[in-house]
Amino acid sequence: MRARHGLMVCLFTLLSACGGESAHDDGGTDANIRDGGDAVPDGGDTVPDGGDTVPDGGDTVPDGGDTVPDGGDTVPDGGDTVPDGGDTVPDGGDAVPDGGDDTPAEGLFVHAGTGQDLPENGTMDLPFKSIAYAIEQSTAPNIIHVAAGTYEESIELRNRVSLLGGYHAQNWSDRDNRAWDDPDHRTAILATSGIGIVVGTGVGEDTLLDGFYVEGGIETHDHHSHGMYIYDGASPVIRNNKIHGGHGDTYSSGISTFSDAAPAILRNVVLGGDAPYSYALRLGETTSLVANNLLLGQSGTEESYGVLVNNASPVIVNNTIDGGSATTAYGLFLFVVAAPEIRNNIVFADGTTQGYGIYEATMTADAAEVHNNNFFACTTALYHDWGGTPTDITDIAGLEALTDTNASGNKAVDPLFISPTDRHLQESSPTAVTEGGLDQTTLGIDDDMDGHPRTPPWSMGAYEYDPQ
Numbered sequence: 001m002r003a004r005h006g007l008m009v010c011l012f013t014l015l016s017a018c019g020g021e022s023a024h025d026d027g028g029t030d031a032n033i034r035d036g037g038d039a040v041p042d043g044g045d046t047v048p049d050g051g052d053t054v055p056d057g058g059d060t061v062p063d064g065g066d067t068v069p070d071g072g073d074t075v076p077d078g079g080d081t082v083p084d085g086g087d088t089v090p091d092g093g094d095a096v097p098d099g100g101d102d103t104p105a106e107g108l109f110v111h112a113g114t115g116q117d118l119p120e121n122g123t124m125d126l127p128f129k130s131i132a133y134a135i136e137q138s139t140a141p142n143i144i145h146v147a148a149g150t151y152e153e154s155i156e157l158r159n160r161v162s163l164l165g166g167y168h169a170q171n172w173s174d175r176d177n178r179a180w181d182d183p184d185h186r187t188a189i190l191a192t193s194g195i196g197i198v199v200g201t202g203v204g205e206d207t208l209l210d211g212f213y214v215e216g217g218i219e220t221h222d223h224h225s226h227g228m229y230i231y232d233g234a235s236p237v238i239r240n241n242k243i244h245g246g247h248g249d250t251y252s253s254g255i256s257t258f259s260d261a262a263p264a265i266l267r268n269v270v271l272g273g274d275a276p277y278s279y280a281l282r283l284g285e286t287t288s289l290v291a292n293n294l295l296l297g298q299s300g301t302e303e304s305y306g307v308l309v310n311n312a313s314p315v316i317v318n319n320t321i322d323g324g325s326a327t328t329a330y331g332l333f334l335f336v337v338a339a340p341e342i343r344n345n346i347v348f349a350d351g352t353t354q355g356y357g358i359y360e361a362t363m364t365a366d367a368a369e370v371h372n373n374n375f376f377a378c379t380t381a382l383y384h385d386w387g388g389t390p391t392d393i394t395d396i397a398g399l400e401a402l403t404d405t406n407a408s409g410n411k412a413v414d415p416l417f418i419s420p421t422d423r424h425l426q427e428s429s430p431t432a433v434t435e436g437g438l439d440q441t442t443l444g445i446d447d448d449m450d451g452h453p454r455t456p457p458w459s460m461g462a463y464e465y466d467p468q
């Protein structure tokens with residue numbers, strides 16, 4: 001085990017811009033650091049498969065023929081090949097129909113039940129059977145329409161080959177990309193390796209994954225499973241999916257990013273898995289935009305995390321973040337060189353023994369901005385301030401007095417969700433929450449988790465609620 005830990009540290013140093021050793025020590029009280037002084041927690045290995053730079057995942061290296069990512073926008077706009085969500089009419093120039101359109105006319109088709117993986121197939125009438133085969137057969141740009149069903153495969157996305165799920169298995173004209181639990185529309189990718197979907201080199205923002213249920217598999221041999229693993233500068237749009245971390249024997253993560261990946265993660269439900277250490281999102285080495293998601297740390301027995309930020313400065317807005325129900329739960333856990341912007345989120349972390357809304361794990365982790373979030377049901381503290389006096393901050397005044405973090409407009413009230421499992425706001429929810437958010441339209445966001453319009457003043461959390 002020692003040898004492998006040493007290897008992992010070397011790899012981490014090579015792959016990250018962080019460099020050098022962590023300045024912190026384990027101190028005996030920091031349950032999050034398990035390598036005895038390493039800069040990387042065990043769960044944070046930047047490479048999933050014992051030394052490979054490309055995860056095994058049952059997949060191959062991304063196709064060399066992909067073009068350079070377009071770069072630029074993190075949110076698709078009218079002229080992109082990725083459709084804007086929720087439109088009833090295709091945007092001019094889209095190569096892909098929007099979710100509410102009639103029968104798709106272009107692209108390739110996949111049907112788990114009636115399809116066959118033959119090179120001449122791929123039409124609506126004679127679809128392919130597997131998603132991986134369709135990706136292999138496609139030329140870019142392209143769109144692959146996937147019918148409801150169960151796809152037991154691990155796949156790797158290609159640049160400008162978008163995947164749309166949620167089509168009724170008997171009717172290509174009937175699509176619901178958010179009915180993940182409805183058998184008629186549930187389009188499930190169940191990993192056959194540790195990772196459900198890999199996204200790597202050269203995959204840019206014109207590549208969309210929309211309308212899938214994804215589940216990571218059984219651990220890779222670093223004891224970690226991932227629903228999605230996004231690395232090496234990939235910047236796909238991940239939207240309208242339900243993504244589950246799977247079943248690592250130690251770690252499981254819904255979505256993990258590494259090595260300058262910059263996906264836009266919008267309107268998804270992202271869950272940790274069943275492992276003792278369970279993470280909804282692990283954001284390493286990224287500037288991702290993370291908006292309008294439910295991020296649920298789940299039921300790790302040891303520790304559960306809504307979002308782990310490591311050597312990264314993501315923008316995290318209007319999410320509802322549940323640190324989970326492990327012994328120790330974290331809403332947002334900031335590891336090394338972490339400087340996220342955190343706005344308009346609802347955060348709770350009621351771990352059975354300890355729970356933190358935001359936790360700084362090292363001296364190089366300081367939230368850059370904490371504006372207009374609501375923290376409640378945080379067992380131990382709203383904010384753990386590394387090296388601060390006190391370290392555990394339990395009220396908003398203390399949070400907004402932090403010297404290393406720009407914080408304002410935060411609240412600590414029970415938002416009164418409709419129920420513990422339905423996190424919509426309702427009439428009895430306090431206006432401090434329903435009208436407590438900041439306008440984020442400059443980020444290209446104008447809707448909520450359900451695709452409903454944001455209305456000024458914005459609500460906190462994933463769902464907009466307009467008081468009647």
Ligand SMILES: [Ca+2]
Nearest residue numbers: 455456457458
């Ligand atoms: Ca509003």
